[in-house]
Amino acid sequence: MLLRKRAWDMMHEDFVSIDESASLAEGITVLREGMKASPDNNVVVVLKKNGELRGVISVWSMFKAVEDLVLKDEDLNLTGETDWDRAFKRAGTASCSASLDEHIEEDVAIFKPTDPMLVVLEIFRKKKRSWALVQEGGKIIGVVLLSDVYRELSRDLITQF
Structure with missing residues (x-):
């Protein structure tokens, strides 16, 4: 049963x-x-003006972007007195005006909906990511999360014993 699973199943x-x-x-x-609707989801699909895929923004790329903004704050000084409220406010303001553009991950793992479980596993292993996109006819139709793959694997493996 496990080998019959496809990307669209997950x-x-x-x-x-x-x-x-x-x-x-x-x-x-x-x-x-x-994440309110799907707590395991940690990516946002970024689309071009014409609706085509540009890339994704992941939790990790957002953390890095916010960290870069906080660390660049001239009021932040770990060796002396720091006005943390002021530094955080400035970082928040910078985050609001910062462009998403330079934080988009364009090296995206993409499946076809009919890709079998073995292809899904191989791509997750090679890319070392916790997500991949499913594309059909040039349009993104879904996201597969590593947690979904694990659920499918463990469900089928447990029923074997």
Whole structure:
């Protein structure tokens, strides 16, 4: 049964997406809202103006972006007196106005809906990511999360014993 599973058996069709011209703050907001519906989801699909895939913004790329903004704050000084409230406020303001553009991950793992479980496992292993996109006819139709693959594997393996 396990080897009959396909990418479409595991994908989420209710993924979140955002336009490539959005700000970092908008990306963070969209991801947070998406995680309310699916707590394991840690990516936002980024689309070009024409609706084609540009890439993704992951939790990790957002952490890095926010970290870069905080660490660049001239008020942040770990060796002396630091006005943390002021530094955080400035970092928050910078996050709101920062472009999403430089934080988009364009090296994206993509499946076809009919890709079998073995292909899914191989791509997850090679890419070392916890997510991949499912594309059909040039359009993103879903997201597969590593946690979904694990659930399918463990469900079928447990029934074998």
